[in-house]
């Protein structure tokens with residue numbers, strides 16, 4: 001395995017790491033200048049640890065069935081993470097108690113101090129032990145789902161390798177692939193449910209330890225959601241239900257017509273119609289990267305240069321294979337100074353969107369790397385996903401590199417807008433489901449399935465005929481790794497998607513100015529509040545009903561233009 005990250009610390013010598021921390025804790029600070037220098041040194045250590053942890057995490061995701069990568073990852077969770085948490089809290093305390101705190105330039109340090117005070121309020125040493133167990137359970141989820149294989153006509157396939165078949169023109173193939181995929185999860189239902197129950201219990205306990213009544217409130221603080229509330233999420237769900245879900249139904253009806261079907265079943269939702277050309281945007285990872293780089297070149301040569309450099313440095317693991325964890329992500333390696341892209345490409349249009357999306361994160365990491373404070377480089381998810389989801393839309397004009405003839409290109413763009421329509425209701429459902437789970441931590445496994453079904457029925461006016469397959473539908477949350485690994489991290493996708501649509505709408509009117517604003521917002525990292533970052537991007541951090549209605553109308557017009565050209 002190539003070493004794409006730097007190990008400046010020996011993680012197996014925890015004493016050495018403790019000494020580094022202790023030295024920072026004991027340092028005498030006698031001026032505001034020294035306080036600022038000290039903060040820079042704290043950041044440096046934070047980044048060295050982050051680099052090692054992220055590198056080991058990537059190794060484990062790339063080789064999830066290797067005993068060595070697993071051992072290292074588990075070691076980190078058990079020994080390094082707890083050490084980091086304990087010392088971060090102590091360093092925060094030293095900072096907040098400093099006599100020079102009020103001499104720091106407020107306009108620059110305001111966000112940092114607000115966040116440090118919030119973490120101090122939330123930190124409980126007794127939660128560190130619970131988090132080790134929480135991490136272990138999340139890893140167990142990855143091991144189970146990463147190693148799910150099915151027999152496809154005598155050939156062993158991972159679930160990621162199976163998913164392109166959902167888009168087949170042949171209905172029987174789609175049905176068979178989807179059945180195998182669902183059965184793989186149903187076979188593991190008992191253990192996945194049990195993991196969920198244990199996670200809920202641990203997480204609830206953590207909230208109580210921190211003096212809060214629910215884990216939902218705990219996570220709102222943990223994610224530093226200073227600018228919106230659980231009620232806002234609920235209102236957002238209602239607005240999506242009212243303005244987006246009906247459009248989704250219309251688009252599914254149209255899709256059904258394209259498929260020439262009397263009945264629209266679960267395995268038809270991603271199917272390719274007989275008059276359509278199957279989307280085969282690339283056949284190998286080299287082409288996937290090369291075309292993406294050419295596309296980015298049109299937006300900014302720096303973006304394409306970044307992707308080519310990451311490729312040369314072997315910081316891309318793109319193709320699906322057995323023994324590799326599912327999903328896709330981009331992780332910054334702050335010491336190396338580049339990000340790593342992990343994904344499970346199998347030749348589909350989704351893979352194209354994924355690499356463009358993940359590159360949005362890499363560009364964000366790159367543009368915010370000028371800060372000397374590690375905290376300002378780590379962006380909250382509402383702005384991180386704004387960067388990546390906007391990139392999906394901003395690159396659309398150049399998708400012709402993947403789709404040379406205009407008909408396939410139009411089809412790909414149309415599918416992308418349909419995917420947005422299809423995602424938004426699902427996004428609010430996953431969010432509302434988690435609100436319910438943690439507001440009612442004593443619920444049973446059966447109630448969990450029922451609640452998920454109820455939410456789908458309420459917020460997703462799905463045109464699919466589910467009869468006989470309701471058991472697939474009510475268990476589909478088990479596929480969402482966020483619920484297990486990063487609880488409550490989902491509404492950000494909805495908020496950011498709505499932001500990205502606003503950016504795209506501006507781009508349609510004024511591309512240069514929009515791109516300039518976009519880069520300006522990314523450069524601010526997390527040194528400003530979310531409303532300020534969104535404002536820099538030329539949009540508003542607003543997901544009220546009026547905004548959603550306006551965006552729904554925009555989506556409808558864009559989609560109709562692409563559909564009526566057929």
Ligand SMILES: [Zn+2]
Pocket residue numbers: 357361384385388
């Ligand atoms: Zn993302």
